[in-house]
Amino acid sequence: MRSASGKRNGYASNHGGKSPLKNIHQYRLGIVGATGAVGRELIHLVHDRGFPCSELQLLASARSAGRQIQQNGNSWTIRETRPDSFDELDVAIFSAGSDTTRRLAAEANRRNCVVIDNSSAYRMDPKVPLVVPEINSDALTRHQGIVANPNCTTAVALMGLYPLHRAFGLTRFFACTYQAVSGAGAAAMEELKTQVLQWSRNQPLTARVFPHQIAFNLLPQADAFQPGGYTKEELKMANESRKILDLPTLKVSTTCVRVPVFRAHSIAVHAEFEKAVDLAAAREAVQSFPGTILVDEPENHRYPMPIDFSSREACGVGRLRKDDAFDNGLAFWVVGDQLWKGAALNAIQIAEAMHERHILRI
Amino acid sequence: MRSASGKRNGYASNHGGKSPLKNIHQYRLGIVGATGAVGRELIHLVHDRGFPCSELQLLASARSAGRQIQQNGNSWTIRETRPDSFDELDVAIFSAGSDTTRRLAAEANRRNCVVIDNSSAYRMDPKVPLVVPEINSDALTRHQGIVANPNCTTAVALMGLYPLHRAFGLTRFFACTYQAVSGAGAAAMEELKTQVLQWSRNQPLTARVFPHQIAFNLLPQADAFQPGGYTKEELKMANESRKILDLPTLKVSTTCVRVPVFRAHSIAVHAEFEKAVDLAAAREAVQSFPGTILVDEPENHRYPMPIDFSSREACGVGRLRKDDAFDNGLAFWVVGDQLWKGAALNAIQIAEAMHERHILRI
Numbered sequence: 001m002r003s004a005s006g007k008r009n010g011y012a013s014n015h016g017g018k019s020p021l022k023n024i025h026q027y028r029l030g031i032v033g034a035t036g037a038v039g040r041e042l043i044h045l046v047h048d049r050g051f052p053c054s055e056l057q058l059l060a061s062a063r064s065a066g067r068q069i070q071q072n073g074n075s076w077t078i079r080e081t082r083p084d085s086f087d088e089l090d091v092a093i094f095s096a097g098s099d100t101t102r103r104l105a106a107e108a109n110r111r112n113c114v115v116i117d118n119s120s121a122y123r124m125d126p127k128v129p130l131v132v133p134e135i136n137s138d139a140l141t142r143h144q145g146i147v148a149n150p151n152c153t154t155a156v157a158l159m160g161l162y163p164l165h166r167a168f169g170l171t172r173f174f175a176c177t178y179q180a181v182s183g184a185g186a187a188a189m190e191e192l193k194t195q196v197l198q199w200s201r202n203q204p205l206t207a208r209v210f211p212h213q214i215a216f217n218l219l220p221q222a223d224a225f226q227p228g229g230y231t232k233e234e235l236k237m238a239n240e241s242r243k244i245l246d247l248p249t250l251k252v253s254t255t256c257v258r259v260p261v262f263r264a265h266s267i268a269v270h271a272e273f274e275k276a277v278d279l280a281a282a283r284e285a286v287q288s289f290p291g292t293i294l295v296d297e298p299e300n301h302r303y304p305m306p307i308d309f310s311s312r313e314a315c316g317v318g319r320l321r322k323d324d325a326f327d328n329g330l331a332f333w334v335v336g337d338q339l340w341k342g343a344a345l346n347a348i349q350i351a352e353a354m355h356e357r358h359i360l361r362i
Numbered sequence: 363m364r365s366a367s368g369k370r371n372g373y374a375s376n377h378g379g380k381s382p383l384k385n386i387h388q389y390r391l392g393i394v395g396a397t398g399a400v401g402r403e404l405i406h407l408v409h410d411r412g413f414p415c416s417e418l419q420l421l422a423s424a425r426s427a428g429r430q431i432q433q434n435g436n437s438w439t440i441r442e443t444r445p446d447s448f449d450e451l452d453v454a455i456f457s458a459g460s461d462t463t464r465r466l467a468a469e470a471n472r473r474n475c476v477v478i479d480n481s482s483a484y485r486m487d488p489k490v491p492l493v494v495p496e497i498n499s500d501a502l503t504r505h506q507g508i509v510a511n512p513n514c515t516t517a518v519a520l521m522g523l524y525p526l527h528r529a530f531g532l533t534r535f536f537a538c539t540y541q542a543v544s545g546a547g548a549a550a551m552e553e554l555k556t557q558v559l560q561w562s563r564n565q566p567l568t569a570r571v572f573p574h575q576i577a578f579n580l581l582p583q584a585d586a587f588q589p590g591g592y593t594k595e596e597l598k599m600a601n602e603s604r605k606i607l608d609l610p611t612l613k614v615s616t617t618c619v620r621v622p623v624f625r626a627h628s629i630a631v632h633a634e635f636e637k638a639v640d641l642a643a644a645r646e647a648v649q650s651f652p653g654t655i656l657v658d659e660p661e662n663h664r665y666p667m668p669i670d671f672s673s674r675e676a677c678g679v680g681r682l683r684k685d686d687a688f689d690n691g692l693a694f695w696v697v698g699d700q701l702w703k704g705a706a707l708n709a710i711q712i713a714e715a716m717h718e719r720h721i722l723r724i
Contacts (some may be wrong), residue, residue: 172687176538176630178580178619200562211663218540218621218628218668220681220695225660229683238686253687255630255695257540259580260622266580268538268617298587301573306580319582321591324600325534325615333582333617 026054030089033096034058037186041344083107109145123148133353134291151236152342159315160334163289169274172251182263219258264306266335272326304335388416392451395458396420399548403706445469471507485510495715496653513598514704521677522696525651531636534613544625581620626668628697634688666697
């Protein structure tokens with residue numbers, strides 16, 4: 001159900017403070033990190049999807065406190081995120097980095113506020129469910145106050161991999177990513193814009209957010225390098241996939257690459273399965289999976305592309321074919337909005353799934 | 363040996379016609395397709411590398427005949443490529459597409475002109491050597507008038523793969539490419555520029571060369587789709603790698619993707635080997651291989667990038683690490699100039715290797 005009115009889901013009522021809930025299913029929702037790239041999308045999606053909230057509080061660092069945010073005809077004043085911010089909230093979606101989560105998630109829980117966290121702080125904690133609702137929403141029933149939202153590339157890759165896993169039993173996959181700059185935040189999106197404008201004016205290109213020029217270039221690095229030579233981002237995809245799919249021995253190897261694209265991540269996947277694969281059954285599995293669209297008419301140059309899957313809820317799967325280097329293999333290409341399915345949308349879908357199961361509480 | 367003077371290698375003497383060779387090692391060289399993106403680089407590299415030619419003829423289609431080409435202080439008149447063009451040539455480097463090669467390579471051979479061909483026309487022909495000189499120059503001794511230059515992505519990928527194969531014995535690899543627009547020709551490079559300028563002026567973006575917008579986008583397609591769902595480009599990398607490495611049963615699976623980068627191709631490779639891999643030995647193998655540079659200091663954000671490997675002879679290998687999804691696996695990232703090692707440079711290196719072996723003749 002979507003709401004056309006901002007008021008119906010409490011979108012414009014964050015000045016209401018402690019007003020009693022008229023409806024047991026209306027939540028006082030907080031967004032921690034509301035000024036970031038994901039935070040802005042959260043505000044939009046809470047409105048657009050009609051999430052049942054009686055009140056929406058926008059929280060951020062002390063530096064941003066007092067700032068006005070206008071969106072969808074509504075206006076909010078940013079408040080500083082402090083432990084007592086959560087006294088007035090039932091649910092908080094955190095999107096402010098691991099440090100903020102580590103510092104404040106327990107404080108929120110202590111005040112009976114459920115935390116849905118977009119950082120990597122608790123993703124691998126056995127007590128914390130790590131959830132893509134289309135895949136493992138049952139894990140939500142075991143929550144103890146914190147639910148983790150997966151890494152963006154993991155979420156998008158699994159939207160293509162999971163329906164195939166269900167059909168054929170995944171044993172191993174290789175993934176090479178083509179990651180949009182949005183994954184590095186709003187400032188990174190500005191940096192790509194700035195560099196392209198500098199290039200068009202024959203000016204020298206300046207890099208601040210990324211270690212190198214990103215316009216007309218590729219950076220085979222997302223997040224920090226770890227011992228062994230993989231980046232954190234690459235290890236996240238391996239470890240988080242194992243946890244979400246409940247396949248602790250799954251073999252995974254990935255190369256994560258930043259590309260000069262604004263906000264949709266693309267991933268080339270080469271996957272091996274237990275059972276013999278059948279291409280028609282694979283197509284059917286992808287096509288019938290909620291949240292994933294099959295765009296696969298190569299003869300008409302139709303395949304998923306970042307420009308077509310930006311600001312879009314569904315992920316697109318295409319280039320589905322038997323993988324020539326595995327006995328039971330499939331290769332495919334999957335694209336999804338990094339800020340939506342890779343972050344804000346999945347977080348709200350987690351809240352929605354918990355609401356439907358009546359477990360969006362501590 | 364490089365020549366500072368254009369005259370020494372006959373660069374400016376294409377009006378000399380039938381003048382007798384003063385030096386047995388000076389060739390009358392023709393470039394077929396001289397007005398294309400690769401052709402222009404060939405003119406530059408013949409000069410820059412001091413290839414021993416007494417005469418340089420620039421040939422192209424009838425449409426381009428009469429056009430003047432200025433480069434490195436020299437000037438040529440483009441002539442139409444006709445069968446009798448080869449009467450006056452000892453060697454012709456073809457870079458004008460498969461149709462031109464199929465139509466004219468035999469005519470050239472009949473006139474005692476050796477053909478080094480950049481198209482895919484004869485690459486898989488058992489009578490035609492397919493050569494990356496650093497890898498399999500011995501195959502040149504079996505030439506019968508035509509030598510094929512590999513596909514650009516294959517050449518760049520193998521510059522990283524071959525030294526590792528020599529050390530550990532390659533059995534399988536997965537490659538995902540990040541291909542520059544130069545691979546689609548000069549008009550494609552112009553199209554990316556035009557689209558970015560249109561974007562910077564808030565104008566609608568127009569696509570003519572590619573089926574879709576390439577600026578800020580990705581196209582999971584290079585060349586035409588084939589039955590089975592792979593593109594020609596993807597199958598070329600598999601088939602040409604098998605032929606160049608002389609590994610007919612090598613397992614290969616690739617996804618080829620066009621990215622908004624001007625002229626260097628990047629490839630993420632996940633490879634499996636017969637023998638146990640050792641990272642120090644792998645680094646040493648890459649580092650000591652001619653034509654490949656190891657750029658692998660992740661702690662300092664140092665890895666190969668397209669902007670650093672454009673207009674550069676060497677290919678760069680980095681992100682070298684054990685592959686977690688294979689028992690004996692290595693993953694790496696390789697970058698090389700599509701127009702140079704992927705095309706023009708490799709073709710001239712073939713001519714040089716044949717010259718050194720005194721087999722640049724029919």
